[in-house]
Amino acid sequence: RSLCSVSLGVEGMTCGSCVQSIEQRIGSLPGVMYIKVSLEGKNATVLFDPSHQSPESLSEAIEDMGFESSLPASSK
């Protein structure tokens, strides 16, 4: 089974603890294999199983946490 990778824009993080809570929460979602959040890049790179998650569902999960998230323009 092949995995997908997506880089989502994340707005509203200001410190390491924001980064950590996103990595922990999104990283524990079913189908998420790996997540790396960059504070400076204001983005999250996620490696996921497309049968469990989609770029849209991941973006929604980040929005649910109270951050603004945007999909990469190329996925549209």
Place this chain on the structure above:
Amino acid sequence: MSVHRKHEFEVAMTCEGCSGAITRILNKMGDVKFEIDLPKKLVWIESDKDVDVLMTALQKSGKEVKYNGTK
């Protein structure tokens, strides 16, 4: 007019990003009035919603949340 009770929650917020996230979550719920004291890590919410509902919403932020009762 219904009487809103004021609930006090302790949320493990460490920066403005954290309190901003809480603000956005609560704004999305609608029908809640709230105040955030970042240095004290406290969130006061005035709402008719159940404590459980408020608690679940706050926990969505991925932070530790403690309920301190009504004030």
